[in-house]
Amino acid sequence: MISWTPDEVERRFALLGIPNRFTFKEKQDLATTGIVVPDGPIIGFATPQDNIGINILKLRNILGTNPAKQPSFFDHPWYLEEGFGQDDCEPGWHFLYSDVLRDSISQPINYLSSLNNRGLELPAAIEVALMVFLHYAGTGERLLQKKHTWCRDHASMNRFVTVGAFGRNGLFVSGHPDEFTSRGLGICAKVTAA
Secondary structure, eight states: OEEOOHHHHHHHHHHHTOOOOOOHHHHHHTSSOOOOOOSSOEEEEEEOSOOTTOSHHHHHHHHOSOTTSSSOBOOOGGGTTOGGGGOOOOSEEEEEESSOOGGGTTOOGGGGGGTGGGTEEOOOHHHHHHHHHHHHHHHOOOSSSSOEEEEEEEETTTEEEEEEEEETTEEEEEEEETTOOOTTEEOOOEEOOO
């Protein structure tokens, strides 16, 4: 498991141009994490109470859509008017699988119900985007290059948001109906810390 301290998250925020910061008290409170027993590659990171603007649309504004300047978003304008794009990331710790769960590949979104008894849930699109971009800022490595993850966010036309395929053209944000399946689509589950 990889776990970034608030100081490390702030360092990576600065590299990405994200202005939000933790207070001294938050850093003290977030000095320890909940217990997470990984059975796969998990990344843990915290986000500050000062979370205004830590959302998909603001990150897109900060990082842009220029594939020559990575990290960036793929220039897909469909979600610019979608409500989920303005949902700020919840403050506190986030623990996400850094790759889709093998048994979730090619499954529709309702497959998640079989993961609930393992203490797993769908991540928010902003959580996945942050994980991918924070990892890239620190390592230059692209997570989810050839895969997408289902997210809990709803989009218009009765679709659910998916995030992934972070390649040379940027990070894709897509929307699919709940029964959609694809060999590159699965779930980067969010772990509920104990």
